[in-house]
Amino acid sequence: MQRLRVRYAKRGRLRFTSHRDISRAVERAVRRAGIPVAYSAGFSPHPKISYAGAAPTGVASEAEYLEIGVTAPCDPEQVRSSLDGSLPPGLDVIDVVEAGQGGLADRLEVSDWEVRLPGADRELAEVAVEKFLAEGAVEVERLTKKGPRRFDARGAVLGLTVSEGTERTAAQVQRGPCVILRMVVRHMTPAVRPDDVLTGLRLVADFAPPVPPEVTRLAQGPLDASTGALADPLGLDRDTTRGGEAGPAGEHVGG
């Protein structure tokens, strides 16, 4: 069975879709697009579509991943365009590759987040970030389905910077300058999310943005040990499917 790996984005107002909403939309889009999706056996067969680490409801993303099992070989580019055409605008398919060896979820080690804070004070943000990074650990509490849970939000943060831009979605009527945080966060259990880092900034420096932040996942993937940069998680699949030669990165895949 051929497996296709799909990178898609959730943008604009569709960032309010939940993971369940997306999986229903994708199942329907796969049917509309006529992709020969494989089904599980049993009493209530389900299409073989699996998702890796979905961004939370309300958070936009340029880099979400899923995998589709198909019963007949498909051209990845054709799947990309037909699937994109069958999804509502705002759920956009960016890239499709044929899966190589190794699990996709294992490669999603780190996320690069952009957090826009309309109306926040840049200097206060910089002070807070500096203080946060200086700490060895910052314990935060989040309400989970199992009740309040305490964990460290500092250890997972590999990078945290402050810059400035203009508001994108105009949460306020006046479009004005907007503080932008970029954070590179390692995937851990429990997951440390951008809002946990914001909670941390509030705890260490009393930094609190005036309106809800606008969060976008820009990328996720493996961390290149030599450069410290985030790599394309589908890069390995592209390498193996192009000629079967294990490139330099191929060593990670084996076993």
Next chain:
Amino acid sequence: MPVESIFHRLEALLPKVQKPIQYVGGELNSTVKDWDSADVRWALMYPDAYEVGLPNQGVAILYEILNELPGTLAERTYAVWPDLEALMRAEGVPQFTVDAHRPVRAFDLLGVSFSTELGYTNLLTALDLAGIPLEAADRGEDDPIVVAGGHAAFNPEPIAAFVDAAVLGDGEQISIAISEVVREWKGEGRPGGRDELLMRLAESGGVYVPKFYDVDYHPDGRIKRVAPNRPEVPWRVHKHTVMDLDEWPYPKKPLVPLAETVHERFSVEIFRGCTRGCRFCQAGMITRPVRERSITTIGAMVDNGIKESGFNEVGLLSLSSADHSEIAEVAKGLADRYEGTNTSLSLPSTRVDAFNIDLANEFSRNGRRSGLTFAPEGGSERMRKVINKMVTEEDLIRTVTTAYSQGWRQVKLYFMCGLPTEQDEDVLGIADLAKKVIKAGREATGSRDIRCTVSIGGFVPKPHTPFQWAGQADHETVDRRLKALRDSLRGDKEYGRAIGFRYHDGKPSIVEGLLSRGDRRVGAVIRAVWEDGGRFDGWSEHFSYERWMAAADQAGIDVDWYTTREREENEVLPWDHLDAGLDREWLWQDWQEAVSGGEVEDCRWTPCYDCGVCPTMGTEIQIGPTGRKLLPLTVV
């Protein structure tokens, strides 16, 4: 002048509410037209949460038809949950459409589809959030014309103060006709303002404008007379009936939501109307006559709907789907066509006979046989005669046993409690029936792995039915009978564990009864409930019986007088000036027959018994068989 989207203001509130996706629109097949491309603009509302409103066929059909009409646009709006309502009030964000997030007050017309009376308080929330005065009398030239439709609009008197107009029956043609009247009036420069527009609509006889009718009362509170207060306005307003449904194959482009909704499937109405003659059933009375879609149109609609939506379930809707003249051919044709494609077919079925099981078997050819539903409605043979649901105990047990033998493990039986003339033993008869069903099922299958669920709804007498004169059972009686029934089921050592029991207490039915058969004076109660915070009355977690009773007290309304009181033949009923086509004398005669145990056959197969609908409305029964087959379409 273009109308601004309020989305940027809404967007800031969405991170703070539950299920924000329901407010953002962007559904597959939704339509956003340029504001200035249209001169007639409709906001269509389903007055309940998005998850209930989106799958509603009525709104979906009108949305599509009106958007196809040149110079016309339609957008949808739904009731917002209290969490968003509070934020919208705090931030001054108005009621909006989900398509282009335009403020509802900017539209020419606000069409509201009432499937049930329990949406009335949600109408008031929407009007208030929109900045539209709650009472029609207070509205100005800039406010939309508020039009009620749907089954509850067959007695719009309780909301007469809040709507400008009401429309009875099928909406396809009349919504187009209203659009043209509005277009002409606007084109002429709005002569005579709002009042003249309403006059033009009222004069046609197809739109009810409550303010052009005065209601006089007897000293004892009964209605003396309902009469037009302008000479051009007709005495009675008639319902609308679309003939030849093959000409109206909607929805063609089904809306596919991102949010989870109550029905996740593509639905095709395979016929409209029902002449089974169940006396409690308002839908069956007000949608006459039966008009079938042909097998070929059904086949083409299903094919198109699946391709357009990507849904993996198809529902064949109607009031009694197994009664379609070619249902066997439809079922087999669709089951053949979609075999191996993981597309499931469903048929909301209520008929109690073996044929129904054959259909269900066909539909579940590839899937599992989980549950079948039958609706005997009455627990005793006597009760079933009263309601004209002609099923014998023998029929029922034989049918259910057949289902068990053919691999169905779970059977759901639907009944009502509080029916006219009902005695305690009629309700306890439900327990006997359920036990007999399990006993026979165990004997037939040799297995104890079969179950039966008894589900009970409270009966509410409805306008335009033979039971419109009946006294509603009080909630104490209903609750007492349900408790006795529950004890009888639970206490049974042999069968109790194989029988599930689902019911609601009787109080909501009393409120529904008040709103169903209420008159204009009941409007004050609705308003008082809403002002006290009443919202989403169809949801048990939001509904408050005490709030309704306190509001009725405050408004000086005697709830018993409206609900449990039996009416005399000559009493003027609040909806007598609204014509569903049913001959009042026939309804009364059928009510008398109900009490004395007389039965009525289905006029599809037997001679006409003069209910009055076809000659009054100029309609006729339209049924097959056509003898044709489903078009041999290829499946992707």
